[in-house]
Structures are given as C-alpha cells and as structure tokens.
Amino acid sequence: MLKTYFKQALALFRQNRLFSTLYIAGTGLAIAMTVIVAVVYYVKLAPVYPEVNRANTLYLTHASFHSDNMTYQSGLSFQALQEWMYPLKNVVEVSGSVDYGMENSCYVQPADLSGDFCVALKLVDPAFFRIYTFRFLEGNPFTDSDLASGIRTAVISDDLARRLFGTTKGVVGRSFSLDYVNYRVCGVLRSASYLTSKSYAQVYLPYSVDKDHKKPRTDKFPYYGDFSVTFLVKNRAQSEALRAEIEDLTRRVNLQYKEQWTLELWKQPTSHWLSVFQEYPSDAGFNPWKTAGYLIVVVLVLLLVPALNLSGLIASRMESRLPEMGIRKSFGAGRNVLLSQVMWENFYLTLAGGLLGLILAWIGVYWGREWIFFLLDRWPEEVPQGVDVYVSGEMLFAPAVFAISFLLCLALNLLSAFLPAWMSLRKPIVNSLYEKR
Numbered sequence: 001m002l003k004t005y006f007k008q009a010l011a012l013f014r015q016n017r018l019f020s021t022l023y024i025a026g027t028g029l030a031i032a033m034t035v036i037v038a039v040v041y042y043v044k045l046a047p048v049y050p051e052v053n054r055a056n057t058l059y060l061t062h063a064s065f066h067s068d069n070m071t072y073q074s075g076l077s078f079q080a081l082q083e084w085m086y087p088l089k090n091v092v093e094v095s096g097s098v099d100y101g102m103e104n105s106c107y108v109q110p111a112d113l114s115g116d117f118c119v120a121l122k123l124v125d126p127a128f129f130r131i132y133t134f135r136f137l138e139g140n141p142f143t144d145s146d147l148a149s150g151i152r153t154a155v156i157s158d159d160l161a162r163r164l165f166g167t168t169k170g171v172v173g174r175s176f177s178l179d180y181v182n183y184r185v186c187g188v189l190r191s192a193s194y195l196t197s198k199s200y201a202q203v204y205l206p207y208s209v210d211k212d213h214k215k216p217r218t219d220k221f222p223y224y225g226d227f228s229v230t231f232l233v234k235n236r237a238q239s240e241a242l243r244a245e246i247e248d249l250t251r252r253v254n255l256q257y258k259e260q261w262t263l264e265l266w267k268q269p270t271s272h273w274l275s276v277f278q279e280y281p282s283d284a285g286f287n288p289w290k291t292a293g294y295l296i297v298v299v300l301v302l303l304l305v306p307a308l309n310l311s312g313l314i315a316s317r318m319e320s321r322l323p324e325m326g327i328r329k330s331f332g333a334g335r336n337v338l339l340s341q342v343m344w345e346n347f348y349l350t351l352a353g354g355l356l357g358l359i360l361a362w363i364g365v366y367w368g369r370e371w372i373f374f375l376l377d378r379w380p381e382e383v384p385q386g387v388d389v390y391v392s393g394e395m396l397f398a399p400a401v402f403a404i405s406f407l408l409c410l411a412l413n414l415l416s417a418f419l420p421a422w423m424s425l426r427k428p429i430v431n432s433l434y435e436k437r
Helices: 002-015 017-045 078-085 144-149 158-165 236-256 272-277 288-320 322-330 335-367 399-425 429-434
Strands: 057-060 063-066 071-076 093-109 117-124 136-139 153-157 175-178 181-189 203-206 228-232 262-264
Touching: 017 272, 017 288, 017 335, 017 399, 057 236, 057 272, 071 078, 071 228, 078 093, 153 158, 153 175, 158 181, 236 262, 272 288, 335 399
Parallel strands: 117 203, 153 181
Antiparallel strands: 057 228, 063 071, 063 262, 093 117, 093 175, 093 228, 136 181, 153 203, 175 181
C-alpha cells in the first residue's frame, strides 16, 4: 500500500511540478530553521567531545563574600580549594581551574619570529583531564607531582602544535615561549571546539606556574580568588548529596566567620544544562521554565507559519482533486482510506522537503558557525580572532538530529495537510462529482 501511495505521490509531482516544488521548498526552509535551533542546543547540551560527561558534571563558578559595607563576587582562592573543595566526599573528581581565555592577552612567541599571537589559556590541575575525556595524540597530561613542584610544563592542542612546530608528532619534550617564559610540552591533544567552552583552550598549564596562585585577591577575604571548580559525580543521587554537602559547608563557614563576613554560593554547584541557560548563579530572577517557554514559542513559530502557508496550498490542490475523490467514493472508497492516501502523499513530499531542510541546516550551521551558536544567547559574544569554531561530525550527524528532523516532518505534515484534506473529503459525492463539470 505504501508503495502505491509513493507511486501516486510521484505521479502527482510530475503532473503539478510548481505546487510540488513550492511545497518541498517551503517545507525545507521551515525544517532547516528548526533543525538549526535543534543543532545549536544539541551542541550545547549533548555529550560531545571532550565533554562527554556533561550529564554528571557540575560547576561552581562564583562566590560572594559580604562584610559590613562591601561585597566581593568572583571565584574561590587556592586556600578555599584546599580546605573546602578538594576534601569533599560526594564526588568522583574535583578540579580547580582558572580560565584566561583570550581576554588576558597571553601571547606565544614562535621560534620562526613570524610574529606573536594570542592563545586561549587555562590553568588547571590533573583532575581536569580526568573529567574531560581528551584524546591525546602524543604524550600525557601533567601529573600531581608536576602541579606540586610548579614545573613549567604544558599540554597543547593539535592546531597549536601544527602552528608552532608544523606537526603533531615528535612534539613532546620540545619547548615554546609563552609571554617570554619557556614551557616544555608534555602532551598534545585533539583540540576541543570553541563551542565546548568549559573545556576549550589551546594551552593547558598547571595552575602552580602562576607564582601568585596561592594568594587571595584581597587580604580581607582569604577565600576570595580566581578559581572555578568542576565536579564529576556518578549519578543524580550523588549530585544531590554533593549539593547538600556544600550547603552544609556554607552554613559551617558562616558560623565560623559570622563576626567578619558571610559566604554565599547560591544553589551551586550547577548542572550543565542549567549553566547553559543561567549565565550567573546569582541571577535571582532566572526562571528555567520561562527560558524553555521562549524556545518552545520560537520552534512553534518556525513550524506554524510555514504550516499555514502550506495548508493553503494543499486546500487549493484538494479543490482540483475533488472530482477524483468523488469518483473513488462512488466506487466504495471510504473517507478514512482517502484521507490516509492524501496524508501519505503529502508525507512523501514533506519527507523530501525534510531532507532538503536537513542539508540546508548543515550548510547554514557550518558557514554561520561563528555567530549562529550565539544568536539566541542573552548576551551574544564575539568569537576571538585566531579561533576556529570547529563543528565536528558528531555535532552535525548525531542520531538525535535525524530523529528531530523526522519528527518535524511528521508534525509539519499533520499541521499542514490534515485539516484541508479532512474538510474537502467531508463534501458529499454529488458535490465532488459536480466539480468536474
């Protein structure tokens, strides 16, 4: 039966090429825009390299210290890491890091004197490489003893290795200059994408290479500093236990220092999906349901507006097919059989439009990758110069994206085809046959 419907749809396409072309093009554009939104949030939320543990990763990025007439809000100090974070029990891994990004102007001086260039830098500990599953092309991450000694060793990305040394092989043991200080390469990893911002950098150094890493940002608050903390847990139950443990820690700290200052960590650590939508944990007005509702409205608009236009096209086409439907009714074809035929014919056209839309979405995502992934953010950012926004195959060709595309085809087919077909087929046989005169 489906084969028959397919042949019928193909015959109708040949008979009315203009209608079919407009239908497929309209469907393709609608699905392309919706799939682009799906790909954007898939990349931000799904387990992609090297952030494959996103479902079990939590973040503590900001802390507030308040005394009589002043409030400081930033990260934690090295002392806070040592006394508060590293001893936590309800975790698999705890990592402290300082993200320099490209804003602090860390420059590499290439050996060929071709000119200094800025790189994205992270100061991390060895646990960072156990939370994020980087693929090392050569060498290994630095060790706990490297961190303790403050040795100037570095893990670099493959793109930086090629830029500095022209290759990714035989790089371990070689040195390069960063801000006129020499660092020895201990490992080369497959670069993360700039879109995986939690893990992305071009150079990873032990945070102990910073001679001031043990100093707080102000003597007034010894636990106030630049470190963010990333946690890896086993499951949701352990994440809840970790939040309860940190809440109890905050309570005890505030009791201990109640005459001097108070600590506020809000509801941290934050899950990955929440960190995507909530830029700052101190944002008291943030409502995840409001954000979700906004995205749902965007998707509905992208689907409903084209569906209404396509529905008008189908209604016009059904009027021209009324004599055919009347003849089939007169020979005993039921309304449900005819409706099923019309829905399947339009579904094949919708499927063709969906394939076109998927291709258009991939092209749009690839060519607009430097701005399209930040378009729906509250504060869209500009991609730094010298950074390639890499879009991997697993981001574009994920099974979830194909599933979303197929479901969109079904939804658009139902929205655009069902009502005009049902209304046309309700007409009596006599009226349908009369249309042929």
